[in-house]
Amino acid sequence: MRSDFDAAQLVTQIQAWGRELALSQIGVAGVDLSSAEPGLAAWIDAGYHGDMDYMARHGMKRARPAELVPGTLSVITARLDYLPRDTPDDWQNTELQRLQRPAEAVVSLYARGRDYHKVLRARLQKLAERIEAAIGPLGHRVFTDSAPVLETELAQRSGLGWRGKHTLILHRQGGSLFFLGEIYVNMALPPTAPVSAHCGGCSACIGACPTQAILGPQRLDARRCISYLTIEHAGPIPEALRPLMGNRIYGCDDCQLVCPWNKYAQRTPLPDFDPRDGLAGASLVELFGWTEAEFLQRTEGSPIRRIGHTRWLRNIAVAMGNALRQGNEPGIREALAARSDHPDAVVKDAVAWATEQRIPHH
Structure with missing residues (x-):
């Protein structure tokens, strides 16, 4: 690696290359995240990570970049x-x-297009190659x-935004509808400055959470979060939470839909995230079929594919039960009956539960 480069100038150059690669913003963070360790430990000790065993398994490695990738400076x-290119201005209401x-059937906005892991990783890899071309061999990942990366902590420290009360990163000119990615590098770069928080007294996200998964500012119990339940969680969805899930079959955007900062959410220039x-707008019956x-075939190259067909059916069955609770019958009972003897126990349980749902009598 050339030793004669000006590190501050290089950061400015990396930010310019990032813009050329359609990355919305680039920051730099140091590797000492020790002040985040007590919070991470307390969250895991409380069991808020649910089935995400890897969180506990990696322990403090998440907060120690130089342990995860030795040599990282x-x-x-x-x-x-990721807001699609042709999104109308009143998209939150829509x-x-x-x-x-x-x-x-409601699929989270971010999951309607191409798998972001692929899109963002390819661009970050190109960025790393540009840096290498400019300064010589670079140890990077x-x-x-x-991987066990403390993404929101790194994003917050490097000025990509502040941590909202829903735990997502918020940016004054970009809301929260963006993906985060990192390049761990073995060279010391001057960190970019963090920004101050601007949630003030607003707690719209806490009030909007259908399952009350946000216990307080920046405190999320993943075991109650619909994104976690529909994507990460493998077994049956706890019965008490099923009626609260409504028609959300993959992820949940509610805390972002009510956030006032998301009126500034930026459209992506990339066609990858077009729905x-x-x-x-598809019906539950159609997707359940x-x-x-x-x-x-339909989820090829989509983030939805990783949950597999059985989890997909489980999620839709729960949503169908909730539609029956609202008195929405057309085709739903027939569709459920067609899968009532599904070989997977979790799907079978969800279908049986859904079939029993009626409009509650008050």
């Missing part, structure tokens, strides 16, 4: 906006209205939600 952080149509046919082969 700095972390380059990146944000990539999305909230979907939740009022019980027979419609690229991460996009792919795929059939993932916005997909065979495994159809599921795999």
